[in-house]
Amino acid sequence: MKVHLTFDVEIWCNGWQRLDAEFPAAFERYVYGRSARGEFALPATLEILQRHGLQGVFFVEPLFSARFGAEYLKRVVALIEGAGQQVQLHLHPEWTDEITPPPIADVSRKRQHLCHYDRAEQSQLVAYGLALLRAQAGGEISAFRAGSYAANLDTYHALAAAGLQVDSSLNTEYEVSGADLPDRGNMASVREVGAVQVYPITLFRDGRGRLRPAQVGACSLAEMTQALESAATLGRRHFVIVSHNFEMLRPGRSEPDTIVVSRFEGLCRYLAAHRERFDVCGFERVPVGASVQADAAPARLPSTTRWATWRRLGEQALRRWP
Numbered sequence: 384m385k386v387h388l389t390f391d392v393e394i395w396c397n398g399w400q401r402l403d404a405e406f407p408a409a410f411e412r413y414v415y416g417r418s419a420r421g422e423f424a425l426p427a428t429l430e431i432l433q434r435h436g437l438q439g440v441f442f443v444e445p446l447f448s449a450r451f452g453a454e455y456l457k458r459v460v461a462l463i464e465g466a467g468q469q470v471q472l473h474l475h476p477e478w479t480d481e482i483t484p485p486p487i488a489d490v491s492r493k494r495q496h497l498c499h500y501d502r503a504e505q506s507q508l509v510a511y512g513l514a515l516l517r518a519q520a521g522g523e524i525s526a527f528r529a530g531s532y533a534a535n536l537d538t539y540h541a542l543a544a545a546g547l548q549v550d551s552s553l554n555t556e557y558e559v560s561g562a563d564l565p566d567r568g569n570m571a572s573v574r575e576v577g578a579v580q581v582y583p584i585t586l587f588r589d590g591r592g593r594l595r596p597a598q599v600g601a602c603s604l605a606e607m608t609q610a611l612e613s614a615a616t617l618g619r620r621h622f623v624i625v626s627h628n629f630e631m632l633r634p635g636r637s638e639p640d641t642i643v644v645s646r647f648e649g650l651c652r653y654l655a656a657h658r659e660r661f662d663v664c665g666f667e668r669v670p671v672g673a674s675v676q677a678d679a680a681p682a683r684l685p686s687t688t689r690w691a692t693w694r695r696l697g698e699q700a701l702r703r704w705p
C-alpha cells in the first residue's frame with residue numbers, strides 16, 4: 384500500500400487586524416517553532432522524516448508571501464527541499480484581499496474558502512499561487528490541496544487549466560469539502576474528477592463507530608497504525624495522512640506538544656519498520672484503469688479498536704491539562 388504522509392504548511396497572524404505587526408513572530412513560530420527543547424515546527428518535522436528515511440509531501444501556502452515578501456516563501460521552500468522533501472501547492476484564498484495589487488478583480492470582502500470564488504476567480508488564484516511557488520521551488524509542482532479542504536467542482540476545472548493533475552483536497556468530514564461533487568460520499572482512495580486524479584484524506588471508523596480523518600494531531604498512534612493495518616487488509620492501495628507545520632506545537636505557543644511529538648515519532652518509526660508493506664511516497668498520477676477502478680469500488684472503511692480510540696480520548700484529556 385502506498386502511504387502519503389502530507390503536511391499543510393501555512394502561516395497565520397492571530398486574525399487580520401494587525402498583520403504587519405504580528406507577522407515576524409508568527410513566521411518564527413509557524414516555520415521554526417523555537418523552544419528550549421528544539422524547533423518543533425518544520426525543523427523537527429523534517430528531521431524526524433529524514434532520520435526514518437521517509438518521503439513526505441509538503442503542501443505550501445504561498446499567498447501570504449505576496450503580502451510580506453517572496454524571501455519568506457523562499458526560506459520555507461529551501462528548508463523543505465533542503466531536507467529532500469517534496470513541495471506542492473496549498474492555497475488559502477483568505478489572503479486574497481490582503482495583497483496589493485490584488486490577484487483578482489473583486490476583493491471587496493474577505494472570502495475564506497476556495498469554493499466561495501467562481502471558476503474564473505479560482506483559475507486566476509491557482510495560477511497566481513502556482514507562479515509564486517514555482518519561482519522558489521526547485522522540484523516540479525504537480526499536486527494541490529485546497530485550504531480547509533474547500534474544493535468544489537470549479538476547483539477541478541481550475542486545476543486542470545493550470546496543468547495540475549493531482550489533488551488531495553477532499554476530506555468529507557468537513558462540510559465545505561467537495562460539497563457539489565456528484566458522488567461526494569464515495570470514500571474511494573483514488574478517483575477522477577474531470578481531468579484531475581484525486582487522493583482524498585483517508586477516513587477510518589474509530590472504536591466508537593465514528594468517521595475520523597487520518598490526521599496526526601487528531602488520532603492516537605494506535606488508531607493510526609490500526610487504520611493502516613486495516614486499510615492494507617481491505618486491499619486499499621493508498622492511504623493519505625494529513626498533518627501541519629505547527630501540529631507538534633501547543634496551541635498559540637512555541638512549545639512542543641509532547642503527546643503529538645511522540646505520536647509522530649511513533650508513526651514514522653512504525654512506517655520505517657514496515658517498509659516492505661508501506662511504501663511512503665509522493666503523489667504521482669497513476670494510470671487510469673486498474674488501480675483507480677479497483678479503489679473506486681464502494682469502499683469499506685478501515686477501522687480501529689475501542690482501546691485505540693479510548694487511548695486518544697485519554698491523551699486529549701491530558702493535552703487539555705495546563
Ligand SMILES: [Zn+2]
Binds near residue numbers: 392473530531
Ligand atoms: Zn491549510
